[in-house]
Amino acid sequence: MNVMLAPDYFRFSEVFAPILPRFAALWVLWLGASACLAGSAPAEPTVSFVNEVQPVLTKMGCNSGGCHGKATGQNGFKLSLFGFEADEDYEHLVYEQRGRRLVPSAPARSLLLTKGAAIVPHGGGRRLEPGTPGYETLQKWIAQGMPNDIEDPKRPKLESIRVLPESRLMKAGESQALKVEARFSDGRTVDVTPYATMELNSKGMAQLDEASSVLTMGTRAGSVTAMVRYQDRVASFRASLPFGVPVSQLPAERNLVDTAIFKRLKEVGLPPSAVCGDSMFLRRVTLDIASRLPTAEEARKFAADTASDKRARWVEFLLQSDDYADTFANYWSGLMRNRRGDLPLTLSPAHIHGNFAFHSWIRESLYKNKPYDRFVRELLTASGESADAPAATWYRQLDSMLKQTEDTAQLFLGARIQCAQCHHHPYEQWSQRDYYALGAYFAQVERKVSTSRMSEFTVSLKRTLPEAIHKKTGEKVPPGAFGSVAPPLGPDDDARVALADWMTDKANPFFAKALVNRYWKILFNRGLVDPEDDMRDTNPPSHPELLDALAADFVRSGFDLKQLVRTLVNSSAYQLDSTPNAHNADDEQYFSRRYARRLSAEQLADALNSVTGAEDAWANQPLPTRAIQLPDNSYNSVGLLREFGRPDATTACTCERQGSASLGQSLFLATSGEISAKINAGNGTAAKLAADTKRSVEERIEELYLRAYARKPTEKEIVTGCEYVDKVSSKAGLVAPATAVGAWQDLLWALTTSGEFLLNR
Amino acid sequence: MRLFSGCSRSLPFSGLGRLLVFCGILFTPKLHAQLPDPRLTVVTPAGARKGETVSLVVTGTNLAAAELRFSNSQISAVVDEKDPLKFSVTVPASVPPGLYEVRAAGKHGVSNSRRFEVSALPEVAASEKANKPEDSQELALPCIVYGSMKRDRMLWFKVSGVKGRPLVADCRASVLDSKMEALLVLRDADGRELARSRGKPLTWTPAADAPLFLTLRDFITAGGPEYFYRLHVGSPAEVPPLQLRAPLLPWPLPPASTPEKEPNDPAHATKLALPAQIQGEFYPERDADAFEFDAKKGEPIWMEVVSHRAGAPTHARLVIEPVLKDKAAGVALPEPVVIDEAPFFLGDVDFNGEHFDPIGSFTPKEDGTYRVVLRDINNGSVPSHDRRYVLSLRKASPDFALVCAALLPTPNTQFKGTSGSLLQVRGTGILPGQVFALRVLALRKDGFDGAIELCADKLPPGVVVEPSVIGPGQSEGVLLIKVAADAKPWAGAIRLFGTADVGGAALKHEMRMRIPLWEVTGAELIDAPRVRFSEEIVLAILENPVCPTLLQAGAGPVEGTVGDKVKIPVSFQRSTAEQAPLKVKPIGIVGVEKLKEIDIPGTGGKVEYELDLAPLKLVPGNYSVCFRGTDKLKYEANGKPAEAPVVIYSNPVLLKLKEAPSKK
Incomplete structure (x- = not known):
């Protein structure tokens, strides 16, 4: 007998109850007739609501976010996004509005089908074609009486x-x-x-x-x-x-990076650019690791050094410098939302101590090369006052379990799970329950007013079981994350420790990969997975084997961040020229050349100062302080930093930093008083060069090029420069060796507004 | 005539153990110009080497014709003939190194105190030109470098590192009352950072004989005259940890008799016989220390942890549960008792004594063996030997401690649980005929909730402490000191006490005073104000003018019933012809400040203040209440007439409250 007229379909509502006695006899008769008929026909498989009906609705786009799947539904009919909530969908389809959408006695007349096939007006147009498998599936399901197999243990999962x-x-x-x-x-x-x-x-x-x-x-x-x-x-x-070009010459394979990159280039037939020259390398790696330009002296010495390992030695020098710690502290501090400005203005200055302490903690961790797993563990499990535990400042901005969950996933697991707060992640396997299971690790965290700074917080732990309340079901979800289950945790345990244990476990499939991909992005300007914090099955890496190998290597090294940077920048792949060859100008995926990028706001501010001889004075910072050393966002009101997109530290996403060029930036460089002041500073480079009559004009031009570009000028550039200086000086009535300061100012301006200066190539 | 000419130059500052009453009458800045009082802002230098004489300059207000008074009477100061703010200070060699206090005393009274450090090391002024590595100031060790840090400035020092010889750099600033929070960074000759320390001593052992560079700045590069410091540099023996004299805790604990012995995790709890004081540390991370003891049903056991109050970065939590030898299946385990807070609140403007040490009692429901597990919530992942504690387990030993501070005239509306809207640092200058008040906080130990009577000792002639009491269960009260209109000018230290009947025994404890260090206005409100315990309580009586107003309340004890209303007659007299009414309101019982203000006509009349006890939720017992108002004082300043507000306090009125009759 067919499964039909199931008790749950036939609700004895107020519509039917009064008239039931009249139809009871007819109903019984009908059942009997059906049974006889059914008994004589072969049994038809029951259409699965979960495995067949819902996929049809998804395929047809019915439950997409642009239609019935959005939060408010469409025209009074709501489905869960992409069918992630089967029980809700069944409720809406079968029972809502007294079941008017489905007519099991005449399935083709069901609104579900007539609307879907646009037989009756449908705002979503024609989504179903009668006679197609999808249509037939739905029709059969309706005819079968809309069987519900959501909770059926026999349903194949x-x-x-x-x-x-x-x-x-x-x-x-x-x-x-x-x-x-x-x-x-x-x-x-x-x-x-x-x-x-x-x-x-x-x-x-x-x-x-x-x-x-x-x-x-x-x-x-x-x-x-x-x-x-x-x-x-x-x-x-x-x-x-493939690009289909024979790849006959490749740079030397120095390490696993080159092995993977060059292998892929051969596969796709894309010859790489050559390894870059010394000046390009010197400038690039010094900016990448130390966020500064090499000095003229450093550039000269490097060019003159003939040792075969000079590049590796220079990398080592940079890694051991304060500048390395400043560069990466700036990076992490912004992502960890180290900011002022969320309190009323009268209280906002109070965060200065906590922010400075937090930045200092990050910086010191990097300077001492604290293993990354320990760094993250100390951050996640930080408790107490910011004066005693600076890392606890992180929890000041992350003032809810939701933020703690999302930032942790994005920063350290490479996963953007914000969507899963309200529904199953549309492009990933993480469900809403996964979201709250990760959040449960933070369920005990609470914040109290600090005893020493009334505008600060002290991070404490409630003595409670770590459980998060599922937003939709109200279920108490225990800790677990991304397929793992936490060990039993009691109210005296700090669940965050268990989270740190899981995250930093060598076998964790996300932690190391997220970090190496992040650092790859920093140094290569495009992640192996891009965006670097959106690692999911539907956004696969460009070089999966390389990602795995780097992650494994990182784990083996003891989560050594400096070693990771060393590996990446010592590769030939990192040292490829940014100048495209005949074939790879359009390459954006295979790292066949260096992908140039604009200097960051901080790098640009410091580079301008180093070339022009200017110095910026920053509030609450001693002189001299470089922009890359600034501990929080409170300096972003300054013209250049604001114009060139220094992030305000409001999110854990690197996308908050603006790296692209804009008309405003061009105008700023051309017309701003800030730039003029640097170039025209009375005791700046231009003034000093003008006053320096002991050196020839050529020598002074060479110094400018070395400082700005880490290279000597070409013959043509020297000639052009000398002619210009002579011309301006003569016009000013000066006789050699005197030169006009205006000439040097103009030269400075030309150099510092050029593409070669503004880009990290 | 100098105010203190009749006083021995060595005022009775006998040093340790004396308490100092800071008789400051604080006004909100909204009020008019006030009586001049001496205020000491900065003393430069903030210390000296013993056996030497230094030139010391004071800055502040109303310090003209002042003398300097040190809390160690051996230290003497002679004013410069040409500059009244400059002194020649001599520290005899017999003065032990450490921290002392200095005040300026003159015709306007005695100023607030500032710390003065006596050292045993050579001292040198910091060079303001040492802003770059190449201009580093070279130091011969050991030494103390002193100065005031300028805003946005960083100073460089060069020292010779000796292989294997530890180097300590301890920049003392906040402990000297300075606003500075020192950041020290040590670098090698190549500029590479070797170590850094914020607010604490920096220690480093060089691996080779080589020059080292030390930078010093304020943590947020703030600066100014208030950012003074004394940087001690030398070996650990030459720069030992600073010992602070003033005790940190309200009551002393018996010495720790039981050192912690690992393993003592919950599975290996240490058996104790009560009472016990255990000294231990939370080490390594996530350490849990467990102790078992036998207890009897209904007999409370008090548990107290001293850790955060002693400067450890901890937040301890006690969890107590029975040790069940035979756990019956299906029987629900009793809920553990958790103690992770202290019963009294000390966090406000005057005291800033909030802490995270748990204090509480546990009363067993059955005879048996119990286990207490002690954890540090903050001890998640960074092991440190700084997380020391003392755990006291004892039968109830009720007691109390008293801490006093200047009483502010209006309640604070910007701080939760605080007593003043702004914090001002004032000198002491009490008018003859004036009554002044101190706020007294009662810290009650082990459930003691009896009344505490306030009294004084060593008062000068013409000065009395009006009998007052902190009522049962009350956390604070008011102490009133009355100065007779004919009292002679005087300055010196006094002692204030509280007495109580505690379980049949008469206990008497001396008060300590908390003093504010810096003005708190505007933006500074965002931080907890800086206060500390003072070493002495100093009282200063001015020669003139005489306080014109006498406020009187009650005519003997007032009897009443809890929750009811009582009427208290209040009147005032003026010695001037001023006729304006006087607005007064009651103070002295927690919550009473919210009650209404009333006017007393200016014709010398009296009013009856109806005190509604219902909102105060008091229990039967004795309480003291007084009244406060603000009147005008006319006086002469530099030969010209002047006017200033003066806060007037009445005598305390004893309220005897009995139980409300039960409703039938």
């Missing part, structure tokens, strides 16, 4: 999906049909291709026909990923269009 093929080298214009297989708990592997949703991560490189699940490659060389989702599982397919 989806365990995983995979896309076939997983990756492929393709040709321009070539198509590849994708097949999506789902593995269920009953051991079956089912082709769910018609019900899987697919989306490209880069629209310009290929086209994807969702109806036929066929990907057609474009003409641009590179890689593109199709993100595939079925129910709450995700997978991806990567297609690569």
Whole structure:
């Protein structure tokens, strides 16, 4: 007998109860007739609501965020986003509005189908085609009386999906049909291709026909990923269009970085640029590690050094310097939201002590090369007053479990799980429960007013079981994270310690990878996974083996950050020239050349000062203090730092820093009083060069180029410079060896507003 | 005539053990110009080497014609003939190194105190030109470098490091009452940072004979005359840790008799016989120390941890539960008792004594063996031997301690639980005929909730302490000192006490005084104000003018019932022709300051103040209440007539409250 007219469908509501006696007899008669008919026909498999109906709705886009899946639903009909909440969807479909959407006695007349097929007006257009498998599935389900197998223990549970093929080298214009297989708990592997949703991560490189699940490659060389989702599982397919150029010459393979990078370049047929010259390397690595320009003296010495290991020695020198600690302290301090300004203005200055202490703690940890796992452990488990435990300042800005959860995941696990606070993550396997399980580690954290600074907090722990309340179900969720389960924790345990134990475990699949990817991004200007804090199955790395190898190497080194930087910058891949060759100008994925980027706001401020001889005085900082050493965001009102996008430390995302160029920046460089003051400073470089009559004009021009570009000027540049100085000096009525200070100011301005100066190439 | 000409130059400052009453009458800045009082802001230098004479300059207000008084009477000061703010200070060689206090005493009274350090090391002034490494000031060790840090400035010092010989650099600033929070950084000759320390001594042992560079600045590069410092540099023997004289705790604990013995985790708890004082440390991270003891049903055991109050960065928590030898299946375990707070609150403007040491009692519900587990909530991941503690387990030994401070005229509306809107540092200058008040905080130990009577000793002629009492269970009260209109000018130290019947025994304890160090106005409110214990209580009576107003309250004890209303007659007299009414309101019982103010007509009349006891929620017993108002004082300043407000206090009125009759 068919499963129909299930008791839960037939609610004896106020509509039916009064008239039930009249229809009771008819109903019984009908049941009997159905039973007889059913008994004579072969049994039809029951349509699964979870495994079949919902995927159809997802495939058709019914439950997308732009339609019925948004928080408020659409036109009175709401579904959960991408069908992540099956019980809610069943409730809305079957019972809402007295079940008017579905007509089991005449399924084709159900609103679900008539609207979906646009037989009746439908704002979402035609989503279903009668006769297609999706339509047939829905119709059959309705005809069967809308069976509900959500809680059915016999229902096969989806365990995983995979896309076939997983990756492929393709040709321009070539198509590849994708097949999506789902593995269920009953051991079956089912082709769910018609019900899987697919989306490209880069629209310009290929086209994807969702109806036929066929990907057609474009003409641009590179890689593109199709993100595939079925129910709450995700997978991806990567297609690569080789460049197809023979790769016959490669730089020396110095370490595992080069091995992986060059291997991939050979695979995709993309010859890399050559290894850069000494001056480019010197300037680049000094900016990257120390956030400063090399001095003229350093540039001369480096150029004159003929030792084969001079680059490695220079790297070592930088790593042991204060500047390294300043650079990376600046980086981490911003991401850890070390900021002032959230209190009323009268109280805001109070955070200065906590902020300075927090920055100092970060800096000292880096300077002493504290292992990264210990650094994170001390941060996560910090308790007490900021004067005694500076790392506890982190919890001042992260004043809720939600923020603590999201920042921890984003900073240290490379996962943006903000979406999962309210629903299953749309592009990742993390559910809402996962979100609260991670949050449960912070459930005991509380903040009390400091005993020494009334505007500060002291971080303390409540004596309670670490549990987070699930926002939707009200369930008390114990700690666990990303597939792991915490050990039993009592009210006297600090659950954050258990979190730190899990995160820093050598086998943790996220922690080391997130960090090496982050540092790769810092030094190579693009992550192996990009954005670097959005690592998910549907955003796969460009070089997965390299990411794994770097992570393993990092763990083996004892989470040694300096060693990681050493490995990265000593590679030939890092030292490739930024100048493209005939083939790799468009490369944005394979690291066949250096990806140049603009100097950061702090680097630019310091670089300008070092070249112009100016000095900035910063509030609450001794002289001299460089911009890279500034401990928090309170200095961002200054023109240059603001204009060039120094972040305000309001998020844990590096995207808060503005790295792109803008018209405002160009105008600032050209017209601002701040820049003029630096160049025209009475005791600045221009004035000193003008007064220096002991050296020739050529020698002085050479010094300027060495300071600005870490290289000597070309012959043409010397000639141009000398001619200009002579011209301006003559016009000013000066006779050699006297030179006009204005000439040097102009030269300074020209050098410091050039692309070569503004970019870290 | 100098105010203190009749006084021996060696005022009775006998040094340790004396308490100093800071008789400051504090006004809010909203009020008019006040009577001049001497205020000492900075003494430069803030110390001297014993056996030497130094030139010392004081800055402040109303210090003209003042003498300097040190808390060690051996230290003497002679004023410069040409500059009344300059003194030649001699520290005999017999004066032990350490911290003392200095005050300026003159015709306006006695100033607030400032710390003065006596050392045994050579001293040298810091060079203001040492702002760059190449201009470093070279130091011959051991030595003390002293100065005032300028804003946005950093100073460089060069010392010779000797291989294997530890070097200590201890910049004493806040302990000298300075606003500075020192940041020390030690570098090698290449500029590489070797060590740094904020607010604490820096210690480093060189690995080779080589020059070392030490930088010093304020942590947030603030600066100014108030940012004075004394940087001690030398070996550990030459720069020993500073010992502070003034005790930190309200009552002394018996010496720790039981050192902690590991392992003592909950599975290996140490068995104790009560009472016990255990000395231990929270080490390593997440250390849990467990102790077992036998207890009887209904007999409370008091537990107290001293750790945070002693300067450790801890937040201790005690968890007590029974040790069940035979755990019956299915029987729910009793909820553990948790003690992680102290019963009294000391965090406000005057005292700033808030801490994280747990103090509480545990009363067993059954005879048996119990286990107390002690943890430090802050001890998550960074092991440190700084996390020391003393754990006291004892039967109730009720007691009390008293801490006094100047009484502010209006309640603070900007700090939670504080007593003043702004903190002012004032000198002492009490008018003849005036009554002045001190706020007295009662710290009650082990559940003692009896009344505490306040009294004094060593008062000069013409000065009496009006009998007053801190009522049962009350956390504070008011002490009133009355100066007769014909009292002679005087300055000296006095002693104030509290007595109480504690379980049949008469206990008497001396008060200590908390004094503010710096003015708190505006933006400074964001930080907990700086206060400390003073070594002595100094009283100063001026020669003139005589206080014109006498406020009187009550005519003997007033009897009443808790929760009811009582009427207290209040009147005042003026020695001038002024007719303006006087507004008064009651003070002296917690919560009474919220009650209404009333006017007393200026014709010498009296009013009856109806004191509503219901909102005060008192228990039967004796209480003291008095009244406060502000009147005008006319006097002569530099030969010209002047006017200033003067706060007037009445005598205390004894309230005898009995139980409310039970409702049938």
